[in-house]
Amino acid sequence: xxxxxxxxxxxxxxxxxxxxxxxxxxxxxxxxxxxxxxxxxxxxxxxxxxxxxxxxxxxxxxxxxxxxxxxxxxxxxxxxxxxxxxxxxxxxxxxxxxxxxxxxxxxxxxxxxxxxxxxxxxxxxxxxxxxxxxxxxxxxxxxxxxxxxxxxxxxxxxxxxxxxxxxxxxxxxxxxxxxxxxxxxxxxxxxxxxxxxxxxxxxxxxxxxxxxxxxxxxxxxxxxxxxxxxxxxxxxxxxxxxxxxxxxxxxxxxxxxxxxxxxxxxxxxxxxxxxxxxxxxxxxxxxxxxxxxxxxxxxxxxxxxxxxxxxxxxxxxxxxxxxxxxxxxxxxxxxxxxxxxxxxxxxxxxxxxxxxxxxxxxxxxxxxxxxxxxxxxxxxxxxxxxxxxxxxxxxxxxxxxxxxxxxxxxxxxxxxx
Amino acid sequence: xxxxxxxxxxxxxxxxxxxxxxxxxxxxxxxxxxxxxxxxxxxxxxxxxxxxxxxxxxxxxxxxxxxxxxxxxxxxxxxxxxxxxxxxxxxxxxxxxxxxxxxxxxxxxxxxxxxxxxxxxxxxxxxxxxxxxxxxxxxxxxxxxxxxxxxxxxxxxxxxxxxxxxxxxxxxxxxxxxxxxxxxxxxxxxxxxxxxxxxxxxxxxxxxxxxxxxxxxxxxxxxxxxxxxxxxxxxxxxxxxxxxxxxxxxxxxxxxxxxxxxxxxxxxxxxxxxxxxxxxxxxxxxxxxxxxxxxxxxxxxxxxxxxxxxxxxxxxxxxxxxxxxxxxxxxxxxxxxxxxxxxxxxxxxxxxxxxxxxxxxxxxxxxxxxxxxxxxxxxxxxxxxxxxxxxxxxxxxxxxxxxxxxxxxxxxxxxxx
Numbered sequence: 001x002x003x004x005x006x007x008x009x010x011x012x013x014x015x016x017x018x019x020x021x022x023x024x025x026x027x028x029x030x031x032x033x034x035x036x037x038x039x040x041x042x043x044x045x046x047x048x049x050x051x052x053x054x055x056x057x058x059x060x061x062x063x064x065x066x067x068x069x070x071x072x073x074x075x076x077x078x079x080x081x082x083x084x085x086x087x088x089x090x091x092x093x094x095x096x097x098x099x100x101x102x103x104x105x106x107x108x109x110x111x112x113x114x115x116x117x118x119x120x121x122x123x124x125x126x127x128x129x130x131x132x133x134x135x136x137x138x139x140x141x142x143x144x145x146x147x148x149x150x151x152x153x154x155x156x157x158x159x160x161x162x163x164x165x166x167x168x169x170x171x172x173x174x175x176x177x178x179x180x181x182x183x184x185x186x187x188x189x190x191x192x193x194x195x196x197x198x199x200x201x202x203x204x205x206x207x208x209x210x211x212x213x214x215x216x217x218x219x220x221x222x223x224x225x226x227x228x229x230x231x232x233x234x235x236x237x238x239x240x241x242x243x244x245x246x247x248x249x250x251x252x253x254x255x256x257x258x259x260x261x262x263x264x265x266x267x268x269x270x271x272x273x274x275x276x277x278x279x280x281x282x283x284x285x286x287x288x289x290x291x292x293x294x295x296x297x298x299x300x301x302x303x304x305x306x307x308x309x310x311x312x313x314x315x316x317x318x319x320x321x322x323x324x325x326x327x328x329x330x331x332x333x334x335x336x337x338x339x340x341x342x343x344x345x346x347x348x349x350x351x352x353x354x355x356x357x358x359x360x361x362x363x364x365x366x367x368x369x370x371x372x373x374x375x376x377x378x379x380x381x382x383x384x385x386x387x388x389x390x391x392x393x394x395x396x397x398x399x400x401x402x403x404x405x406x407x408x409x410x411x412x413x414x415x416x417x
Numbered sequence: 418x419x420x421x422x423x424x425x426x427x428x429x430x431x432x433x434x435x436x437x438x439x440x441x442x443x444x445x446x447x448x449x450x451x452x453x454x455x456x457x458x459x460x461x462x463x464x465x466x467x468x469x470x471x472x473x474x475x476x477x478x479x480x481x482x483x484x485x486x487x488x489x490x491x492x493x494x495x496x497x498x499x500x501x502x503x504x505x506x507x508x509x510x511x512x513x514x515x516x517x518x519x520x521x522x523x524x525x526x527x528x529x530x531x532x533x534x535x536x537x538x539x540x541x542x543x544x545x546x547x548x549x550x551x552x553x554x555x556x557x558x559x560x561x562x563x564x565x566x567x568x569x570x571x572x573x574x575x576x577x578x579x580x581x582x583x584x585x586x587x588x589x590x591x592x593x594x595x596x597x598x599x600x601x602x603x604x605x606x607x608x609x610x611x612x613x614x615x616x617x618x619x620x621x622x623x624x625x626x627x628x629x630x631x632x633x634x635x636x637x638x639x640x641x642x643x644x645x646x647x648x649x650x651x652x653x654x655x656x657x658x659x660x661x662x663x664x665x666x667x668x669x670x671x672x673x674x675x676x677x678x679x680x681x682x683x684x685x686x687x688x689x690x691x692x693x694x695x696x697x698x699x700x701x702x703x704x705x706x707x708x709x710x711x712x713x714x715x716x717x718x719x720x721x722x723x724x725x726x727x728x729x730x731x732x733x734x735x736x737x738x739x740x741x742x743x744x745x746x747x748x749x750x751x752x753x754x755x756x757x758x759x760x761x762x763x764x765x766x767x768x769x770x771x772x773x774x775x776x777x778x779x780x781x782x783x784x785x786x787x788x789x790x791x792x793x794x795x796x797x798x799x800x801x802x803x804x805x806x807x808x809x810x811x812x813x814x815x816x817x818x819x820x821x822x823x824x825x826x827x828x829x830x831x832x833x834x
Contacts, residue, residue, distance in 0.1 A: 092807075094770065094815040101731075101767055137806075141820065300817065303764050314518075335817040340757065347720050350518055353511065389554075390509075398511040400717065400752040401818055403558065416833060 002049060002059055005066045006042035006383065006411050009053055012073035014038035015393040016050055017362040018378040029317050029363075030354035032393055033376075040076060042383035045410035050377045071405075077357060077393050079148025079384030079409055080338040081364035081375050083296045084275050084326030086186075087135050087152045087173075088166045091122030093331040100306050106332065107229055107257065116156075116190055119331050123156035123166075132169055132176065138329065138336055139177035145337035145401075146386035148179055148409040149375075151326070151368040153223055155186030160209055163187045167218040178414045180382070182368045184251060185213045188224035188231055188239055203235045207242050214246035220369055221272065223251040226262035233261035240269050249369055255280035256301075267291040273324065273367040277316070278302055278309045285319035294367040295321045297359070298328035299344035300335045313349030313359075323351065324367040325359040339404075342397035353394035383411035419465045419476055421458035422483045423800065423828050426470055429490035431455035432810040433467055434779040435795040446734050446780075447771035449810055450793075457493060459800035462827035467794045488822075492810050494774060496565025496801030496826055497755040498781035498792050500713045501692050501743030503603075504552050504569045504590075505583045508539030510748040517723050523749065524646055524674065533573075533607055536748050540573035540583075549586055549593065555746065555753055556594035562754035562818075563803035565826040566597040566792075568743070568785040570640055572606030577626055580604045584635040595831045597799070599785045601668060602630045605641035605648055605656055620652045624659050631663035637786055638689065640668040643679035650678035657686050666786055672697035673718075684708040690741070690784040694733070695719055695726045702736035711784040712738045714776070715745035716761035717752045730766030730776075740768065741784040742776040756821075759814035770811035800828035 019033035039056035041049040043063075049056045062068055096109055109115040123131070135152075142150065152173075154166040167183055174181040187206050191199045213219050222243030226236045240250050249272045254262025256276035266274035267287030274280070274288060275296040288295060297311040316323050325345055327335050335341065338360055345356035365375025373382045385408040388396055396402060407415045436450035456473035458466040460480075466473045479485055513526055526532040540548070552569075559567065569590075571583040584600055591598040604623050608616045630636050639660030643653045657667045666689040671679025673693035683691035684704030691697070691705060692713040705712060714728040733740050742762055744752050752758065755777055762773040782792025790799045802825040805813055813819060824832045 092812060092815075094809065094812045097763060097770055097811075097815050101763070101769065144820065145818075304760075304817065306764055306767070333817075334815060337818045340818045343721075346514060346518070347723055350723070352518065353514055392511065394514075395509060395511045398509075398514050398751060400721065400750075401562075401754045401757045403561065 001061045002041065002043065003063050004041035004043050004048055004060045005063050007039065007060065007062050007066065007068045008071060008076065008385065009039040009068070010070035010072050011038040011040065011076050012036065012391055013075045013393055014040065014050065014377065015075070015077045015357065016377040017078055017358060018376040029323065030352055030358050032354050032357060040377060040385065042411040045383055045412070047377055047379050047381050047383050049379060071387055073391065074405065075388045075390050075393050076377070077386050077388065077396065078361040078375050078377050079386050079407060080146045080360045081368065081370060082142065082147050082150040082326050082338055083273065083324045083364040083367040084298055084328050085150050085152055086155060086328070086330035087138060087150065088131055088154065088169060089119050089123050089156045089331060090126035090131060090134065091119055091331065093118055106305060115332065117193055119156050120158055120193070124162055128165065128169060132173055135169070135173045136176045139173065139179050141336045142338070143179060143407050143409070143414045144403060145339045146404045146407055147338050148384040148407065148414070149182070149365065149370055150179060151182045151184055153184040153186040155189030158187070158190065158192035160205065164218065178412060179409055180370065180374060182370055183219045184221040184223050185210070185219035185248070186223045190225060190230055199231060199235060203239060206239055210239065210242050210248070211246040214243070214248050219248060221249040221251050223253065225253040226265065227253065227257055227260050233265050236265055237269070240271070244269065251275060263288060266293050272369060276301070277312060282315065285316060285321055289320040292322070294324050294363060296324045296326050296367050297345065297349055298326050299349045300341055301328045301333040303344060303348065304333035304335070311349035313345060313351040317351065317355060322363050322366065323355065323359045324364040325356065326364065337401060339396065340401050343400040346397045353397040356397045357393055384409050418478045419458065419460065420480050421460050421465055421477045422480050423459035424456065424477065424479050424483060424485045425488060425493065425802065426456040426485070427487035427489050428455040428457070428493045429453065429808055430492045430810055431457065431467065431794065432492070432494045432774060433794040434495055434775060435793040446740065447769055447775050449771050449774060457794060457802065459828040462800055462829070464794055464796050464798050464800050466796060488804055490808065491822065492805045492807050493794070494803050494805065494810050494813065495778040495792055495794050496803050496824060497563045497777045498785065498787065499559065499564050499567040499743050499755055500690070500741045500781040500784040501715055501745050502567050502569055503572060503747035504555060504567065505548055505571065505586060506536050506540050506573045506748060507543035507548060507551065508536055508748065510535060523722060532749065534610055536573050537575055537610070541579055545582065545586060549590055552586070552590045553593045556590065556596050558753045559755070560596060560824050560826070560831045561820060562756045563821045563824055564596070564755050565801040565824065565831070566599070566782065566787055568599045568601055570601040570603040572603030575604070575607065575609035577622065581635065584630070595829060596826055597787065597791060599787055600636045601638040601640050602627070602636035602665070603640045607642060607647055616648060616652060620656060623656055627656065627659050627665070628663045631660070631665050637666055638668050639665040640670065642670040643682065644670065644674055644677050650682050653682055654686070657688070661686065668692060680705060683710050689786060693718070694729060695724070699732065702733060702738055706737040709739070711741050711780060713741045713743050713784050714762065714766055715743050716766045717758055718745045718750040720761060720765065721750035721752070728766035730762060730768040734768065734772060739780050739783065740772065740776045741781040742773065743781065754818060756813065757818050760817040763814045770814040773814045774810055801826050
């Protein structure tokens with residue numbers, strides 16, 4: 001008999017996202033691996049049994065101080081994996097909403113010293129404790145909406161020591177929040193204002209910094225914003241090649257505002273993910289599929305940018321590209337809730353509800369190299385569970401912004417009961 | 418000295434929505450009536466003082482068992498008023514999402530016996546206790562997102578006794594939830610399936626039922642779905658004229674899918690509100706403005722319908738029409754959160770954040786005849802307060818789906834601390 005310290009029973013529908021062996025990158029799109037009348041048993045923060053309640057009860061005994069929770073026919077899905085966040089920032093940019101309503105683009109606002117550069121100024125000024133407090137507060141609300149794992153990028157310091165400082169805060173933020181965080185180095189978020197547009201000089205700095213970041217273990221991925229006015233494909237290739245040599249995984253902000261070669265570059269380098277892809281040419285999809293690069297869609301961002309575009313979810317699935325989801329949490333598209341992202345994934349990016357759920361769990365875990373721990377409910381994986389008051393998992397994206405009744409990360413409840 | 422039983426202090430920004438005298442219908446769009454470093458005092462569920470903290474503290478003393486809550490620079494706005502809900506229904510229609518993704522319209526799905534008619538079948542079958550439990554559960558989540566007042570329509574029974582049964586549940590649902598509910602008779606939601614398209618026969622039934630509904634006090638408003646395939650403008654005029662004679666306020670589901678004369682009819686009859694208006698011709702706006710009819714926009718509905726349209730918020734404000742907001746909560750657009758509606762009001766309907774906040778509070782109260790109680794924070798009004806962890810009220814729509822930290826209805830906290 002396995003001894004469990006948490007036993008969840010009475011699960012009407014358990015979406016394990018664990019049907020069959022996991023493909024190299026991303027699950028079969030939309031296969032939820034459903035089990036009905038199910039139970040999940042957890043020991044030491046890890047799933048030890050998940051399946052039909054009868055079988056789990058036969059195999060597992062609850063430890064003396066163990067917790068038994070019966071959920072009366074509700075639904076359990078893996079805690080959501082938010083594959084793309086700019087979690088660490090100070091200040092806010094609510095004043096830019098009016099400019100957006102008058103038609104100003106992200107680039108327009110940045111060129112006037114606002115946008116990203118306003119956040120850089122605020123973040124540089126902020127004390128470490130303030131950055132940590134704000135990030136923990138955001139993660140608490142993210143957990144209330146079902147998130148248990150999040151990728152976290154640096155990128156709002158744009159100095160060598162400042163970017164290191166941001167990455168150095170992540171372990172403390174993870175500890176205080178109780179969530180799993182995956183750090184990404186985004187020194188190439190933009191050319192720092194001090195460089196006055198001399199991208200080459202900043203690229204040289206980044207090329208010498210990247211091996212140090214990798215050697216220090218501060219980050220698992222290197223990301224770059226490939227877009228006119230930020231970094232073009234040539235320097236991006238140099239930076240990502242250096243990152244790969246240093247042992248970092250590769251991510252790209254690709255083709256968000258214009259077709260700038262980001263998706264093609266991601267495929268050529270075998271990047272782990274290509275993110276945004278709002279303007280990626282259809283001809284680039286086959287390359288992403290062949291390379292196994294995960295398309296990380298951020299469907300709330302075009303909404304919050306009033307851009308009139310939508311994430312090409314349906315098209316990428318059709319082309320065989322594994323699709324994942326993220327909030328893109330930042331002062332430009334300030335959404336913390338993955339349940340809201342799921343609704344946009346369906347109603348704007350036109351994924352099916354099942355595809356959207358796979359994109360927010362197993363595929364998102366693959367997109368950030370967390371597939372060994374998160375995104376599936378199966379023995380050996382972390383006990384990251386989101387419990388919802390619905391009969392079927394596919395109701396979660398349908399019920400726009402529905403909050404879960406409880407969320408567990410590593411077997412510990414991270415939300416109030 | 419006034420004796421208060423609840424005193425909220427430390428308010429960085431108080432949005433009273435109470436600047437100056439209230440116009441006949443709807444406030445000056447977007448005037449938040451801000452007070453900084455403010456406090457609100459409540460006695461017996463009613464606001465007794467609201468203004469600069471120094472002044473409130475001079476005028477008010479806290480009763481012995483009174484509650485003092487200091488919110489450390491946060492923001493307080495009136496509890497949201499959800500001006501349009503179909504709260505009372507059984508079943509769900511998540512299975513229709515895939516049909517919508519393949520391009521099926523609301524009308525297509527209804528003509529196949531799905532859509533609204535599927536919900537009618539489930540609602541007729543459901544026991545009263547089940548309908549009450551589900552509604553209370555929805556209202557609990559609505560309150561978690563800041564709602565303290567909601568309009569509630571009948572309309573999913575489509576028989577004379579069935580529609581009465583739905584209206585009769587509303588007082589119990591209000592009691593259990595602790596929220597303020599305003600009942601609307603929507604027997605004219607559709608022609609019942611038994612009538613096999615004979616709209617005239619159902620209209621005759623409604624014409625004899627409406628005076629009874631009014632005399633019984635079951636409803637304060639009468640609403641009708643004006644749309645090809647449902648009710649055309651002629652029968653709608655007869656029904657609404659009968660409702661007006663019986664003393665009910667008038668509402669219309671107007672021009673949601675096609676320009677069907679709904680907005681013009683609303684203006685001609687001086688209706689309290691015209692709702693949806695996605696396809697209302699621009700030429701109809703001036704009439705609405707002259708009549709003082711409130712435009713109730715439901716910006717999540719076109720999103721959830723994949724309709725490719727957006728609520729004409731900016732255009733209606735420009736034309737001088739008072740604009741209000743609602744969720745349109747139903748199995749077709751299942752959203753419960755007014756904070757999500759606020760985000761869509763800005764990023765899709767292009768209201769400014771301040772206009773959106775006015776639309777979700779004082780204007781929404783006007784749209785449902787609750788302006789004497791709800792929608793403003795001022796002495797004599799109900800103590801309906803939503804407390805948010807931001808510095809400025811205009812950050813609430815900007816921060817997509819941000820949950821409030823606490824919500825009070827009639828001075829009683831309706832959400833967990």
